[in-house]
Amino acid sequence: MAPPAIIAPSILSADFGSLGKECSDTIGRGADWLHVDIMDGHFVPNMTFGAPVVTKIRSHVERPKEALGKGTFDCHMMIAEPKKWVKDFQKAGCDLYCFHYEAAINSTAAEAPEATSEKKTSPKDLISYIHGLGMRAGIAIKPGTDVSVLYEILDNSNKDEVPDMCLIMTVEPGFGGQKFMPDMMPKVEALRKRYPELNIEVDGGLSESTIDTAADAGANVIVAGSAVFGAPDPAQVILKLREAVDSRR
Numbered sequence: 001m002a003p004p005a006i007i008a009p010s011i012l013s014a015d016f017g018s019l020g021k022e023c024s025d026t027i028g029r030g031a032d033w034l035h036v037d038i039m040d041g042h043f044v045p046n047m048t049f050g051a052p053v054v055t056k057i058r059s060h061v062e063r064p065k066e067a068l069g070k071g072t073f074d075c076h077m078m079i080a081e082p083k084k085w086v087k088d089f090q091k092a093g094c095d096l097y098c099f100h101y102e103a104a105i106n107s108t109a110a111e112a113p114e115a116t117s118e119k120k121t122s123p124k125d126l127i128s129y130i131h132g133l134g135m136r137a138g139i140a141i142k143p144g145t146d147v148s149v150l151y152e153i154l155d156n157s158n159k160d161e162v163p164d165m166c167l168i169m170t171v172e173p174g175f176g177g178q179k180f181m182p183d184m185m186p187k188v189e190a191l192r193k194r195y196p197e198l199n200i201e202v203d204g205g206l207s208e209s210t211i212d213t214a215a216d217a218g219a220n221v222i223v224a225g226s227a228v229f230g231a232p233d234p235a236q237v238i239l240k241l242r243e244a245v246d247s248r249r
Ligand SMILES: O=C(CO)[C@@H](O)[C@H](O)COP(=O)(O)O
Pocket: 010, 012, 013, 035, 037, 076, 171, 172, 173, 174, 175, 176, 177, 178, 203, 204, 205, 206, 223, 224, 225, 226, 227
């Protein structure tokens, strides 16, 4: 059976002027995780913030009592050098470090040499490195990347090198408030069929009007930014998203 719904509002749409309160309020309104979008202006054409801000907001949200439990900081690293920042984010209080496949395979960063002896960053070595620092690991793919690149990474008997979550982007990464891409759903369906217990996250354009499409395809981790933070009653939106996913189990 597919895992239960995990609702992860994207704080990209929160009021950055009172981010700590926005984060604690959102967890209080029923969110499971907080989706923390980290953008470097290179991998994506936009910038957000780095580890010092994560440290600050961490102090407003209790650490999860169990792995991937309530209060998880799901850090979506839209950055060109994902290996370089693992330790900083671990120290800042990140629980789930989700890097982009496209960034990892194009990265030649020399940081964290213990993670790999190869010139390019191998996703499986990066996952193992993240696990070694006590975090969970996620791997994300952009709309133009074929889902099959994930199979080789997931079909590995060494669990240390296997991600705890896969993120299928349903918009081009970089900005909130974009239109959901339903043509990404075959990727979700293929993953769900092959890996019934995998945490499959979707991100971009999720709302009460698109959740049924994502839930039917088999997504269980739902990122929603503008739909939650722009709603008059965010708790109600979180509940609706959760019910849509859990009603398919
Ligand atoms: O990673 C991203 C954008 O790159 C997302 O997390 C968005 O922030 C989601 O925003 P909405 O589409 O839900 O408004």
